[in-house]
Amino acid sequence: MQITSPEFKANSRAALADPQLQKALGNVRSGFIEKRLKAVADxxxxxxxxxxxxxxxxxxxxxxxxxxxxxxxxxxxxxxxxxxxxxxxxxxxxxxxxxxxxxxxxxxxxxxxxxxxxxxxxxxxxxxxxxxxxxxxxxxxxxxxxxxxxxxxxxxxxxxxxxxxxxxxxxxxxxxxxxxxxxxxxxxxxxxxxxxxxxxxxxxxxxxxxxxxxxxxxxxxxxxxxxxxxxxxxxxxxxxxxxxxxxxxxxxxxxxxxxxxxxxxxxxxxxxxxxxxxxxxxxxxxxxxxxxxxxxDNGRSAMLGTEFQDMLRCIRCGACMNHCPVYHAVGGHAYGWVYPGPMGAVLTPSLIGVDKGGHLPNASTFCGRCESVCPMKIPLPKMMRHWREREFERGLNPAVGRYGLKAWAFFAKRPRLYRFAAAMGIPALKVFSFGKERFSWLPLAGGWTKYRELPAPEGRTFMQQLRERDAVMKQAAP
Amino acid sequence: MSGREAILAKVRASLSEGGNDPARRAAIEARMAKPPKGVIPARGKLPDDARVDLFETLASKFAATVERVRSHADVPKAVAAYLRAKNLPAAIRIGADKRLAAMPWDRQKAMEIRNGPSDGDDEAGVSHAFGGIAETGTLVMTSGKDNPSTINFLPEHHIVVLEAADIDGDMESVLAKVRKKFGKGRMPRTLNFITGPSRSGDIEQKIILGAHGPRALHIIMVDG
Incomplete structure (x- = not known):
């Protein structure tokens, strides 16, 4: 079959706009989860x-x-x-x-x-x-x-x-x-x-x-x-x-x-x-x-002895996709090859290569439901993270994301600088919100604000608020 | 290198194991000879009466019908009554099982009995079960001329005679009996575990009975 995993993003957009598919996916969201829960409780x-x-x-x-x-x-x-x-x-x-x-x-x-x-x-x-x-x-x-x-x-x-x-x-x-x-x-x-x-x-x-x-x-x-x-x-x-x-x-x-x-x-x-x-x-x-x-074999023997060996415990029950918010939203065809959902996101790059399947491990919110229902206790989110690391190491993800992450890492590794930058940025964002509670558009964040609004900051950073709160608690303590 | 050797070599390389480690080999042979006792659910360990009752409850829950009779002599009458109740012709397909053959079918004058495997034109087939599993309400069937596998799948109605005494609590106990009958490591061509009549949920996840196998599964349990 033709592999369309590299077009995961386009596939997902099409799936989200398909009313027949969205109606059918309602059966996954309602049926499987309840039935499993009842059988397990028994x-x-x-x-x-x-x-x-x-x-x-x-x-x-x-x-x-x-x-x-x-x-x-x-x-x-x-x-x-x-x-x-x-x-x-x-x-x-x-x-x-x-x-x-x-x-x-x-x-x-x-x-x-x-x-x-x-x-x-x-x-x-x-x-x-x-x-x-x-x-x-x-x-x-x-x-x-x-x-x-x-x-x-x-x-x-x-x-x-x-x-x-x-x-x-x-x-x-x-x-x-x-x-x-x-x-x-x-x-x-x-x-x-x-x-x-x-x-x-x-x-x-x-x-x-x-x-x-x-x-x-x-x-x-x-x-x-x-x-x-x-x-x-x-x-x-x-x-x-x-x-x-x-x-x-x-x-x-x-x-x-x-x-x-x-x-x-x-x-x-x-x-x-x-x-x-x-x-x-x-x-x-x-x-x-x-x-x-x-x-x-078709690639399985190469997974043995690696961080993906646990995936070979999979018994193909489908519980991971039945509980996956991403699968619920886009269905199985968007994944672009044979195996969809969280198990597919881990297995597909192993079997057809991370260059073709690399988008799939990114299609996760890391909510962890897949691992929590997996009968074989496969650490699916952890393995998706491994794939993301490999994708990053091989420079397969887009430049904006790579440079953005690098910039963020630069600050994240320097806590003082990070807090200083946040202390400058947060009040500035408050000023630019012009009193509104949410941003419907932000420069450099158009991809985010196209589908949802970003809450506007209230003017102080988390660390500033925490310090103030600690001070109040200390005064209140006898 | 053959496909076999290439695959085994790759597996060994990935596992960092050599091919000829007698200790490893002995360990897996020992484990296969005597598998560790797994987790057996408490409901698979009930005493006699409760076990048979649980089988009946669960088989019914999974949409089989269960009828209890006192002796083998009652089975043909029960089969005839089932066919009448379902408005089916008085005809059954049946294998060469001696226990079934010894039953008084001649008392059901109108009953047509076709012997041998099913050809796909049978409304009702009758088989004798190898055993039952209480923890899931499951029937256990073995292939062969006594109870051909086609009778389990082709007729619209599958009627299965099950001795209450052959019902075990859990699957592992039935598997032990299979090993005893056929020899350790040996099996009949087909061992079927059957839990209720055939069904599909493939259209909008709605469960409908009677997919490709029987539409109805009727169990006649002989208590005697």
Whole structure:
């Protein structure tokens, strides 16, 4: 997909001016936060489970090489194949080779962010293979030629009248006069249309929430059942997963599962948690005849051992974006690549480079809500700060900001000079306010005052006021 | 260098670890053989009756319907009554599970029983659960000819027979039973944890039941 992260500012301006998007984003602000809060309140052990989940992933990351080897061994024992892919291109080629092997025309797909990361759909189309997204949200955005705007709710930027328009446009074999005003009718129509596609497909592709070293299994967590139909009906099941998805045992997966759905959708458990191991067994009447795992690095191994290693604990629940005031304001597409919100602001520069993704870590007020709700306790604000430092060191941010910061730093490192300058500046600003309480325009601060007013100072600096107050308190004390 | 070796070499370089450290390897093997006991919620540790009641409460909360019967002999009658109540034809898809086969289906004269995996044209499928998890009201299903996975997903109505005695408090206890039945480190092709009927919230975040999987999940719990 085309990367528009460098145009984050322009993307955001467009998003703020888009009434359909702003209406749809209201569903994020109201729904997710309350549901999560309720699910967490219902489980007194939630905080301890967070610590347990974090410890498991930390342990895996510091032994990732060994767990990957152990996992691979078990996949092979169960009759599956593992394809180690260093880059997105390696992964695309490995997938294509498997599909070509059975002369695949149609490939069904369960919801998977990693296949977005490797831009698999575009690649399939170029190679004459039809990819069919089967998750309702993914199906809708595929019809629109869009990408997900949220990692667990891909079509959250849309309203139902937009979906109705798309269904009428694409499902033109159905009666034009049919009633599609209710979401139930839209879901039923998608269900009917997609049913035949599951049987048509030669290959089914899913992602993985976990890979289990103990058993060589992959685990997916879904609500619709499409991920299961995608993997049990076609001849071949391909799992695409990145290397940090591995956990030691099924019991470890159980620990993390307890915080995953609660953090994501506020469910105790998602409807379907599916553990898949190898191809169908002798005597099995259904299930795929081949089972392949595309094990993708694509930049993750370079994050190990750095200040960004903690990001590899991420289990893609979406809680950080559900609670982010910036995401609430601009939605997911403004971030310009696969992963939006706070997790995207940290991960995107790691995966596509700080030169392209450098704006994203700046899109934060550092309010800290993302870290406070992250089930894996990932220090997202701290890592965004690391990126800002790197961006600054490499001179990637604009000159005005750089010189402004340097000027500010010059004063900030010299407290006396700072206080002196403030003591000169504040009364001057008071004079220039001409008695008004707010500035609607200030020289050199036009970017700020264009969208909001700056309160006018009252004439004394904070330090002056503090000293006066201290003096009064001392006199008042007996 | 193959993709495999290149990735492992990069991971090791980033971790500043060598490839052949027997102590590290022994430590992860030991941890996989005996995972540390994690945090088990108190509600996953209830005694017998309370555990079964919690399963029923939570499965119902997540939109499954639960019916309790006294013995295996009551199951076919309950299935027939469910189909009638839902205005469905008296026909079911069923695998080769011996416990299901031993039930008195012949007493339901009008019932058509189709055997084998679902082909997508079944209104109702009947499966026998491997177990249940009380802490989340979850059914546990294993694939194979006894209970083909397609029956879990293709029919509009999924009817699941569950022995009350097979309900465990927490997920880890069920996983221990899976290891015992299939062998440590070995698994059936598919292990499904199912919590309620299929649903989607993808249109304006409104939850609607019956997405791609069954529209309804009916659990017949055998108490005997």
């Amino acid at each position: 489980l007194p052990e939630f905080e301890r489970l967070r610590d347990s989940a974090k410890a498991i992933k930390d342990h895996v990351l510091s032994n990732l090489d060994l767990y990957l080897e152990a996992y691979e061994g078990r996949v092979l024992e169960a009759g599956g194949k593992v394809h180690w892919c260093g880059t997105a291109e390696d992964a695309r080629q490995a997938i294509l080779a498997i599909c070509r092997g059975v002369n695949a025309k149609v490939v069904t797909k369960g919801k998977s962010m990693i296949t977005e990361e490797i831009a698999l759909n575009e690649f399939f189309e170029k190679n004459g293979i039809t990819p069919v997204e089967t998750d309702l949200g993914e199906y809708i955005i595929q019809l629109r030629g869009e990408h997900p705007s949220h990692i667990i709710a891909p079509a959250v930027h849309l309203n139902k009248d937009q979906v109705e328009e798309d269904f009428r446009r694409v499902h033109d074999h159905l009666a034009p006069g049919r009633d599609l005003t209710e979401p139930e009718a839209l879901l039923n129509e998608a269900r009917r249309v997609l049913r035949s596609r599951y049987f048509e497909a030669d290959v089914g592709i899913t992602g993985a929430n976990f890979l289990v070293a103990e058993t060589g299994s992959s685990i997916i967590v879904t609500n619709e059942g499409n991920g299961d139909l995608t993997q049990i009906l076609p001849k071949i099941h391909i799992v695409v997963a990145s290397i940090e998805k591995v956990v030691p045992t099924l019991d470890d997966a159980a620990q993390i599962l307890r915080v995953l759905a609660r953090s994501a959708t506020g469910q105790d458990m998602s409807v379907y948690t599916t553990v898949s191991t190898g191809p169908r067994r002798p005597g099995d009447p259904d299930g795929p005849e081949e089972y392949h795992v595309i094990l993708l």
